Each structure stands twice: as C-alpha cells, then as structure tokens.
Amino acid sequence: MLDPVMIAASGDPLLRDDAVATLRELLLPRAMLLTPNLPEAARLLDEPQAVTRADMERQAHALRALGAGAVLVKGGHGTEADSADVLVTAAGTEWFTAPRHATQNTxxxxxxxxxxxxxxxxxxxxxxxxxxxxxxxxxxxxxxxxxxxxxxxxxxxxxxxxxxxxxxx
Structure with a gap:
C-alpha cells in the first residue's frame, strides 16, 4: 500500500521533483494499492488536478497503467456536495461516496x-x-x-x- 504524501494542505510541495520521479518509477509499480488525493494524482501524472469524476477516473486508470495493482483516487479536495473516491482495479471501476461535511477538522x-x-x-x-x-x-x-x-x-x-x-x- 502506498499513500503518496506529496503536497501539504497549503498546496506547498513536500517532495522535490527528483523524489516524485523516484516515487513514480520505483515505488508505485511495487504498490498493491496507490491512494493519492486529487493534487497528488495530478503531480504524479504531471497534469492539472482532476475537476470532474471523469477526470478522476481517467487519472486513476493512468496511474494504474504505471504499475500499481490498484488505484484509489481520493476526492476529498473536490468541490461536489459528496466526497467521491474512485477505485480502479484489474476487475473494474467502483465509486465510493459520502456526504461532504463542512469542518476544519480534516x-x-x-x-x-x-x-x-x-x-x-x-x-x-x-x-x-x-x-x-x-x-x-x-x-x-x-x-x-x-x-x-x-x-x-x-x-x-x-x-x-x-x-x-x-x-x-
């Protein structure tokens, strides 16, 4: 399991670019499950942050194509009324949603x-x-x-x- 803690809540990067490349190339292919949030998925793929569920699903598939056994893109940074996460495995795609709760305790x-x-x-x-x-x-x-x-x-x-x-x- 790999949770790539790469970006602070403030948006500041926590890893240098060479460390991100190492994570992508050496660690990600060894992960049974990769669990990036929206900003982390974007950084791993060198793409803009996903805005729609279709973007999230596409990025999850792209990350899985880099070698992870499964990918759960966590949508807590999204703006929809529900917090939606997408799981992509060899067996397919599944969505997990919960009502978003307005709080500072995250x-x-x-x-x-x-x-x-x-x-x-x-x-x-x-x-x-x-x-x-x-x-x-x-x-x-x-x-x-x-x-x-x-x-x-x-x-x-x-x-x-x-x-x-x-x-x-």
Missing part, C-alpha cells in the same frame, strides 16, 4: 483512510469492501471531530469516535 484524512483500508485488508476483507468500510468509518470520524477541542487551525478527525464520544456527542 488534518490527516488521507493517511487515516489509507490506514483504515490497510486494517480492513489485514482482517481479510476484499479490497472493495475494505475501501467501503474505511470510507464509512472515516466519514463518521470527520463528523465526530467537530466535538473535539484539540489545538487550533485544521484539527484531526476523531479517530476514536466509535470508542468514546466527543464532548458534544
């Missing part, structure tokens, strides 16, 4: 989703089921995060929402 959502997918795979779930369950869990964690009072600015999602409620739950 720090680490991509890494969190990828980790939740890995946990589902470790439990023996098939990839599409692991993605579906991780998306449901992360959506609940984002919503529950509004009840947390941690730090300032972009706070984290409520990773433990199923175990202990936030202050206003």
């Amino acid at each position: 720090h680490g959502t991509g890494c969190t989703l990828s980790s939740a997918i890995a946990a589902g795979l470790a439990k023996g779930l098939a990839l599409p089921q692991a993605v579906a369950e991780a998306k449901v869990w992360l959506t609940a964690a984002i919503v529950a995060a509004d009840g947390l009072a941690i730090g300032g600015g972009h706070g984290p999602v409520h990773h433990f929402h199923a175990l202990w409620p936030a202050a206003d739950d």
Whole structure:
C-alpha cells in the first residue's frame, strides 16, 4: 500500500521533483494499492488536478497503467456536495461516496483512510469492501471531530469516535 504524501494542505510541495520521479518509477509499480488525493494524482501524472469524476477516473486508470495493482483516487479536495473516491482495479471501476461535511477538522484524512483500508485488508476483507468500510468509518470520524477541542487551525478527525464520544456527542 502506498499513500503518496506529496503536497501539504497549503498546496506547498513536500517532495522535490527528483523524489516524485523516484516515487513514480520505483515505488508505485511495487504498490498493491496507490491512494493519492486529487493534487497528488495530478503531480504524479504531471497534469492539472482532476475537476470532474471523469477526470478522476481517467487519472486513476493512468496511474494504474504505471504499475500499481490498484488505484484509489481520493476526492476529498473536490468541490461536489459528496466526497467521491474512485477505485480502479484489474476487475473494474467502483465509486465510493459520502456526504461532504463542512469542518476544519480534516488534518490527516488521507493517511487515516489509507490506514483504515490497510486494517480492513489485514482482517481479510476484499479490497472493495475494505475501501467501503474505511470510507464509512472515516466519514463518521470527520463528523465526530467537530466535538473535539484539540489545538487550533485544521484539527484531526476523531479517530476514536466509535470508542468514546466527543464532548458534544
């Protein structure tokens, strides 16, 4: 599994161009699952960021063609009412959507989703089921995060929402 953390929430690059090339050429072909967000998919492909679902799907296919076993392009940076992610595998294409929740508590959502997918795979779930369950869990964690009072600015999602409620739950 490879979650290419390449671009900060501010839009600033976190990897030099030569490191992106190494990631693309050496790591991506070894990944069972690649999970870029919209800006990361665009940077890996040296293209503009996807705006439509058709763009997302095309970029997911293009990334898979570079050697990843499967690609999940995460649409959290999109602007639609729903947050849509697209999974492209050898078996086909599947979309996972959830209502977008207006919050500042989105720090680490991509890494969190990828980790939740890995946990589902470790439990023996098939990839599409692991993605579906991780998306449901992360959506609940984002919503529950509004009840947390941690730090300032972009706070984290409520990773433990199923175990202990936030202050206003």
